[in-house]
Amino acid sequence: LPGIPRFDEHGIWKYREILFSQYGNLMQTISQLIERSETGLNARQIAQLVEIVPNSSVFSRLQHAPGIRREKHQGRFVYFSEEKYQEQKSGLSRPHHVRFPTDSESVMILVQLVKYPHSSIEELFERVAEQGIRIEPQVIEAFLNHHGLLKKIPDTK
Template sequence: MPNDSPYKAALQKLFRTRLVARLDDLRQALKRQSRTTILHALRAVGYLTSYSHAGRYYTLERIPQFDPKGLWRYRQIGFSSRGTLRATLIHLVETSPAGQTHTELQDLLHLRVHDTLRLLVRARELQRKPFQDTYVYLSAKPKPASRQWAERQKLAPPPAPKERNLARVIDILVDLLHHPEDDARAVCQRLRAGGHPVTRAQIETIWAHYHLKKTPHVRSRHGRL
């Protein structure tokens, strides 16, 4: 193997003018065609391959400014402090308090990772559970996975009111329009007096489902403001 010093100097020169490079750029800079020689030179200075674009892009370890999740993007090219896409997915899932869905991971990484996640589950490096209309990916370790699953359950929205109670839902929402300042107890009393069999729990469930927030009474010593 030739002396590494000329290669180090050539790499430093190349990456002073660009932040990432392809294999062809490296071959031209080092004046070598052998991929083995190029990788040997890169290892001597420390390098990373992109997790996106099938790992076709290279950068030096000193260049990326990673975000808190260990990710860095340059012109749509993604790099991770963990190196490979597989290692990055494992890290993102295991460090997430509530696990991760494919959509959440896709938003973080800006690429589809269905196939890689499937391989990780098959290799038992991650596990997954059905959650609503998708899967949530969890740590392969039982105790962390149990904690993640418990946290994910807390993120589930309140159950939707049943269709057979649609008239009751409408009654509650109409009452809210006419009396936006009242609390659930006052609404319950008024609707019952009008012949509508409702409970405070049902009213609060419907408010929560539709993300409605009541405006409380505001009083002063001189009465209502």
């Protein structure tokens, strides 16, 4: 049984519509995701990773969670690890490298884009995730932008 779960790079395993985490419950998982991030995470990023709505009540509890610091940055609340606050905050001001999708991920993105040409980045993210592949929205956006396909997609913010 221990060999069955296949956790992704975020420590999350999805079985059907249920997410499991190697870190424990939802708050423990979010705390670990924040701790492991290079630049902290905003509510939208957290919501995408753990598949909750961005205005979930979890975020009001998160601002008081031990080891987490919340700060407004460019109009959005960003959640930082208390231990790595300076390092994470300095990462926000420098350009960061977004990974490029693998060949198979690129094909999956393009297939969904051809099937649903008016999809937003978020909709593409969800459609690719339905196929069992988790590709971060910023990776999808960077890929489409690199190939000049971003302009064909409305609502890219």
